[in-house]
Amino acid sequence: MRLGIDFGTTRTVVAAVQDGRHPLAVFDDDGEFRDHVPGIAAWQDGALRVGWAAERALADGSAEHAIRSIKRAIGALAPDAPVPGLPGVTALGLATAFFVELRAALHARCTLDLDPDAPLEVMAAVPANAPSRQRWLTLEALRRAGFAPLGLLNEPTAGALDFAHRHLELGRKSPKKYVVVYDLGGGTFDTSAVSLQGRHFELIASAGLARLGGDDFDQLLLDAAGVEATAATLERARLAKESLTPTSRKLLLDLGDREPIALDVAALYARAQPLIDATLAQVDGLFASLRDRGIDPDDPRELGGIYLVGGGAAFPAVARALRARFARKLQLAPQPFAATAIGLALAADPDAHVLIREAVTRHFGVWREADAGDDKVFDPLLGKDTAGPIVVERRYRPAHPVGHLRFLECGALDAAGQPVQDLVPCEDIYFPYDPALADRDELATVPNPRRTELMANEIVETYTYGRDGAISVRIENRSRGYGRTYQLA
Ligand SMILES: Nc1ncnc2c1ncn2[C@@H]1O[C@H](COP(=O)(O)OP(=O)(O)OP(=O)(O)O)[C@@H](O)[C@H]1O
């Protein structure tokens, strides 16, 4: 069985590939039907619970510790880093526990008729601006939970597939050149232009904010009410927010243990406006980068539409701002919450005949010692929007016994080529330039004075960027014939 799994900050949605259709998984949760699994984790009675069980523990106050937005909490963490707010749980451990629960629910209490013995082959996705360690962690957690990952796309590419499937006949030549996906989810905002030419779905350009989403609107609501933010009060705020309609004037925030607080909706929208403006500024940035590539976003013959996906689109102030800005170009996905999952199922469906080319949407590089002083200079190894698979090489002669490489990802580079915007440090690695240390494991504490005679060694770094977004490097001392390979998650 093939599935598309949209691991979302607030909701994880699954669509299947079944006889040319792509139905959503509906779960029976204690007699209630649910079309998603919430991204909540909680310690209760000495056990880690995730999904609906965790939401119940959070709501009835029986959770000793709880976090919401699992994906956002682990997004920038190293796999074995502890998750803040959940003692004793690592990032990879939590993601794995979540997918184990999802797999169990798919087999035991779901409307899809799954063969218990057949492997579950999965197409998954991450936000277009996700650091590669998040890509690695998502794939690894799926694998450990017993799924067979087929691939990892960028979420907007999946959204574009859903658009193309509904508006164009897949496989036919598209009259429009590309679609712009606007995806305001629970934890991230992504906006991307995806090519529709031929059957090649290709990310042309992408912009977004790694940490802006519906969660921030929940926080805003609590700020307006003067209530302290905890996992439990934020969940209450989310439920209140989701009850808003375009005509709401007052909003009741029910915290359970006291009188509901009445909030003025117009004042709330005024507080939300800077966040909405920040998303529109990203769309402007995306349009500017399209113009740089010779694509005119104002040409309606080329632009298939601005496709609105994700739950944030249901926030009335967002929908209103987008309609004011884009007018008839705006197209609301029929199932905004499910668009990404359905697109992933399409990508997993061999009969849909879609070909996908993905691109790196972040800059990835390493800090190197400058020639003078102890300054550090950023060496951008892989540029934003380059398509994988790609191999990049660096050669040099070292002047120290140990190479300490500090990797970094970021959303943009300034004019001098130095990193700005959404910096995410990746693992540090150490490599023995000095052949006398070739077999040594612990290199971080070795004294590292300058020794010019080491320049007799030629070092070669070979970076490999895979189609799934994973990056690895092989470092070799070519003069002495030894090397090491590192996975840069
Ligand atoms: N009716 C509504 N009004 C306002 N906001 C809503 C409404 N319904 C859902 N949302 C918000 O949409 C967000 C969830 O959207 P979505 O399911 O697209 O996110 P996700 O895929 O889980 O997150 P991400 O894509 O960021 O990982 C939540 O913040 C949720 O509260």
Ligand SMILES: [Mg+2]
């Ligand atoms: Mg999403």
